[in-house]
Amino acid sequence: MPDHAHTPHAPFQRKEDRRLVTGHGLYTTDRTFAGELHAVFLRSDRAHADIVSLKTDAAKAMPGVHGVFTAADSTAAGMVKVMCMLALKGTDGEPPRVPARSAFADGRVRFVGETVAMVVADSVAAGLDALEAIEVEYRDLPHVVDAGRALDAGAPVIHDTAPGNLCWVGEAGDRAAVDSAMAAAATVVELSVESTRVIPSPMEPRCCAATYDAANDHYHLYSVTQGVNAMRMQVSFAAGIPESKLTIHAQDVGGSFGNRSPHYPEHCAVMLAAKTLGRPVRWAGTRSECLASDYHGRSNQIAGKLAIDKDGHFTAIQLDWVADMGAFITPAGIASHTRNPVVLLSGVYRIPAMHGRWRAVFTNTSPIAPYRGAGRPDVNYMIERLVDEAAARLGMDPADLRRRNAIGLDQFPYKTPTGTTYEATDVPGSLEKAVLLADWKGFPARRAEAKAKGKLRGIGMATFIENTGAGVFPKDQVDIEVDAKGVVHAFTVAHAQGQGHETTFTQVIADAMGIDTANVLLHEGSPDHVLIGNHTGGSRSLVGAGSVCKLAGLKLVEVAKSAAAAMFDTEPSQVDYVAGTLTDRVSGKSTTLAELARRPEGLKTQAEATIGSTFPTGCHIAEVEIDPLTGTTEILSYVAVDDCGHAVDHTIVEGQVHGGVLQGVGQVFCEKAIYDEETGQLMTGSFMDYTMPRAGMLKHIVIDENCIPSKINSLGAKGVGESGCTGSISAMSNAMADALRPLGVPPMDMPFTSSRVWHAIAAAGGLK
Amino acid sequence: MYEFEYVRPKSVAEAAGFLAANGEARLMSGGMTLLPTMKQRLAQASHLVHVGPLGELKSITREGDMLVIGSAATHDQVQGSEVVGAAIPALARLARGIGDPQVRYMGTIGGSIANNDPAADYPAGVLGLGATVVTHLRQIAADDYFQGLFTTALGEGEIVTAVRFPVPRRAGYVKFAHPATGYAMSGVFVADTGSGVRVAVTGAGNGVFRWAEAEAALAKSMSPKALDGLALDASHFSEDIHATREYRAQLCRVMAARAVNELLG
């Protein structure tokens, strides 16, 4: 393994680390406001019910209470909308059905955890006391928590505006071509999988605070976020106010994974209270209320078919996909589980005929939003499970079947039958690197050794391709300016939640300008720099904002040269720029960035670019060992070979892969949000039942790169934030299937908890 | 949390007197279960009478063939105690596996057995070793003490002061930890006492219980094989999203065999 030396500046230290390891970060819940009040929420304790009456008078009269808010207030204030970023008409000619959602349940609750009322009080304790004085009378309605069942005839209808609970239906590809390929195929493999519902659970519980400037009719919202622009757009839409009336503030964000990009009802609620009461209002969610009311991730039920000819070539793929939306729409919920799978329907393979149908469905559960990968891990899971089941059916080495079908380096740019054009990448090369690192060939001997000890070993491979986020806004802008001391300041919309932008983006600028990174500072989401640009998400920040930082650095040098030329009374072409110093080649006079910045007009510029999707790829291999007596699994090794394009900092890239892989491992082995079918209650409502991955689950991971720089951005970056998740869910699941297949265990779904694995082994007749 | 008054008694006697005089007061030892419950507003008290810091409850001593552990001895104290390590190493290992390092500093043996969580570790050790629970009023044999789900023989205001463990010839404890909480999804304590074999199971059912068939089988032959095919009534076992009844039964068998192996060294 190459030990990537990250930079010449040892020891490694991210710019953000100093404040974060000393406790001087500024997370949203760390902010206090003069005269602040505290909000607490009454949430629905049932899955589906009409609100017959809601009495708040007693609560309003409690000591320390300043206000109690319900749908009567939020609906009257016009806070009734949810943004939906997919406007595309479906195959039934209809765009997505987007039910209204007031900041508080209006007349009916539709999932456990939904906001019903809010008390605003002097303290959290006083607020909680008052919550108990609110009287709600419900009339229970039948509920449905499973998306497949929500489509059944006679299922309870959750929104009158969405008959049959259907939110949207769409198709992609060529059904006739697929039908004929299936008919002509030597082998057709069919498999149904569920990419389980998980709860993203960043370590910083969801929180927000609002102030209202009455003189200017302007709101300030302090919130966890992935980028202030998207948040401002969404919240102003939901609140029914112009974007110009809202400023979003955020500094440090304690993790996100997609979950902090959407707007939430609590945003409108605290804004409403701040305006009504004329005081700052804070809300800090508890973990339990976050587990119930944070938007959840994944929850896709997919049936797949893969057609293969007699030579082992894939000839067609077909998916029928049911995307659980939960009880309401979230801004990117539909798009991430419909558009991304369409873009990636081919996986890394040459498949001439493709078709899929996507149905987005309402259920009495917390709404679904993007979660690390946002549909990409889900479609990859379906495809890669099909490929491994096909290999088993054909008696082929899964690596060989992938070699036979993977798109080769000489075939790019590759246009898939659903219209995506993939950028050049070398999946076969990554596969060969991975099989060497994992000692794929030596596996049969290791399996035999394990068997002799009474253990079940399995090895699983996944290849994958991802489309990084194309962005919601048309371009990414970066402001860059130099202060009087010569320090370069860059301003972006992209907002880190752990990705280390302050380190990598400033490195990019320092490299572009030939200066020390110590003299470059990054500011994300500054209210004083209103820019067009995208939030951080979809593995796109280095690709987008990061590459524009390079352009900004280069452009700033040109601006500085012009300024110096004017000072020297010469042409810019006569000015040499070296490491922050500008010299007139003729006169020998020189100046510095700092000196130019001290001129009245300062030294600054703005750069921008429009950047679409790149396509990171990779090959991951997992090796597992199951103790059949207890059903427990140990992950023995994990190999990740990624093409993330140009890497600015290998240490940070590896960190992203580590974290992504373990989140995938969490979904595969322990995490699942479970709603009880009968009661509609969330059974995983605290960390006592929602099993977060712990230290030691992933002990051995080997990371390597096989990178081909992207051609669509100035850095050549492709992105790496989600690859760990996308690779590990498929690789781990294939390894588990491989371990269990010799016993005759039929394909099983996540999560591979010890209880479920033991039952599967027992049902297959136990060890043979 | 609802409001309450914090009370720090100077002795067990003072604590007992306070509890007797204040019906809504509650005893707190380490607080590792009580405080989280109160934070969720699932429990309420007029006063929290904190006996955890009382020196008289913290001692760990060997008295002949008895190991006596004060009720406020923390899990960390027990796991690191040379006295415990020399007398009943399985008990030290049990303590080492409770919760996490931070929780072990605060959680106590008295708090654990007074709460009698059906998935707690200590009840298995106390019942498996046939210990005696000492309160400020009386002594209660383990077989009489544990009475099912969060229920014990303790009366209102009765304070556990110590647990007296007869030192066994050998013992072993192995648990299968709940993946989220670390509690026992099934934990089995096997003790070869001077007078026979005792097997106590925690985590599987509504409370710790003795597995009579295993005791009989191991009395004949102390080996994991002796457990093969033994009857185990799982009808009262709990079933939840983490483990089915059958799976808990399987874990009992496997943990019992592993505990025997540990006992055998």
Next chain:
Amino acid sequence: MSRIELTLNGKAVSADVEDRTLLVNFLRDAQQLTGTHVGCDTTQCGACTVLVDGRALKSCTLLAVQVNGAKITTIEGMANGEALHPVQQAFSECHGLQCGYCTPGMVMAVTDLLRRNPKPTEEQILHGLEGNICRCTGYVNIVKSVKRASELMAAG
């Protein structure tokens, strides 16, 4: 209300607190030491870990009145001026943090772990981290950070 007196990051502090005040709220709200975080409500995540008389405890499950008379060290009290504590240094060097939210609790827990066991094995490190949850790093670099901190402390 109770009067408490304690030593907080080396300074004498006395304050009146409601008996039901949790130590973490006392630190964050009354003392403005917001480096100590809250990540759960079931005493599991360890983001709130502080040192009480040198021992790592979860300040979310401890009443402020309980620590009357104790020496408390929070993450803000770890560095010596510009010089980071070796555990802080190691987390930074090994990229043992991403979003940083769990980091203060991790640093405190690891400081105690290394106080008790200056050269822990991998198994001992994992056992020592059972009370702390991280969502970003996959723990790979956290384990590496503990080993590095052990080296840094041995080197003095």
